[in-house]
Amino acid sequence: MNTKYKNGRGARKAACYAALIALTIVFMFPLYWFFLNSLKSYEDIFQFPPKFWVWPLRFANYPEAYNYAALNFGQMLGNSFIITITSVIGAVVSSTIVAFGFSRLRWRGRDQIFVLVILTMIIPGEVVLTPLYFIYNRLHLLDTWFPIIAPFFFAKPFYTFMIRQSMMGIPVEMDESAVIDGCNVWQRLIYVILPQAKPALLAAMIMAMQDQWNNYLEPLIYINSNTKQTISVGLTFFSGMYNIQWNLVFAAAVIVALPILVVFVFLQKYFIQGVVVSGVKG
Numbered sequence: 001m002n003t004k005y006k007n008g009r010g011a012r013k014a015a016c017y018a019a020l021i022a023l024t025i026v027f028m029f030p031l032y033w034f035f036l037n038s039l040k041s042y043e044d045i046f047q048f049p050p051k052f053w054v055w056p057l058r059f060a061n062y063p064e065a066y067n068y069a070a071l072n073f074g075q076m077l078g079n080s081f082i083i084t085i086t087s088v089i090g091a092v093v094s095s096t097i098v099a100f101g102f103s104r105l106r107w108r109g110r111d112q113i114f115v116l117v118i119l120t121m122i123i124p125g126e127v128v129l130t131p132l133y134f135i136y137n138r139l140h141l142l143d144t145w146f147p148i149i150a151p152f153f154f155a156k157p158f159y160t161f162m163i164r165q166s167m168m169g170i171p172v173e174m175d176e177s178a179v180i181d182g183c184n185v186w187q188r189l190i191y192v193i194l195p196q197a198k199p200a201l202l203a204a205m206i207m208a209m210q211d212q213w214n215n216y217l218e219p220l221i222y223i224n225s226n227t228k229q230t231i232s233v234g235l236t237f238f239s240g241m242y243n244i245q246w247n248l249v250f251a252a253a254v255i256v257a258l259p260i261l262v263v264f265v266f267l268q269k270y271f272i273q274g275v276v277v278s279g280v281k282g
Contacts, residue, residue, distance in 0.1 A: 220233050
């Protein structure tokens with residue numbers, strides 16, 4: 001009986017591992033194909049049947065993509081870095097302050113207003129693009145980075161929700177002890193709450209970084225000058241009049257994807273902790 005049970009348990013375990021390996025292959029293959037195409041020639045990309053490995057690998061695609069004549073790759077990449085870093089700072093700071101007000105301070109109508117803030121997440125961003133465009137045009141702010149960065153300084157609802165949920169899980173006794181020790185509101189936030197909410201803050205930082213780094217629509221609408229453009233829009237410059245240099249597009253896309261991948265690899269533990277903790281407290 002024990003032998004049959006052990007054999008059955010071993011078979012289930014083996015089947016589970018086999019399923020996990022199969023799912024890993026399914027999810028990783030698009031990334032492999034994406035990276036492999038960045039090392040192919042233009043002709044190899046369209047070869048049929050497709051090649052799942054090529055030799056020699058064409059690493060020359062990367063410098064060719066970086067030095068592509070139709071765009072200033074380095075400048076656009078730098079623009080994206082500046083815009084993303086500034087936006088992340090604004091999003092995390094503003095969302096943290098608002099989340100603190102909704103989680104640790106007591107005031108009339110707090111929970112009702114918080115519900116209204118959360119409901120704004122159901123409004124598609126495209127709905128407000130047209131009125132915002134006319135407002136920025138009246139203020140002579142088109143073709144600047146202001147329309148792209150400014151929204152991140154107004155407490156994004158989802159980041160606020162995630163940080164607020166994390167703060168709700170911090171014992172109230174810690175606030176009370178801080179008040180007894182003479183801490184004011186800002187000292188409570190900085191020295192008591194923020195260290196405890198670190199995973200949620202880092203998770204919000206990663207999400208804000210991804211949102212702004214991959215932002216395509218707003219730079220396309222608000223920015224006209226190539227010298228001020230971001231790299232997400234710059235990738236479209238590889239499209240010529242008669243064809244698209246797909247090998248260079250893949251190489252450029254790999255370069256653009258690397259910063260987010262590197263950040264996520266090093267901070268994934270905190271990202272997972274932040275998302276899990278944010279969903280625990282209601």
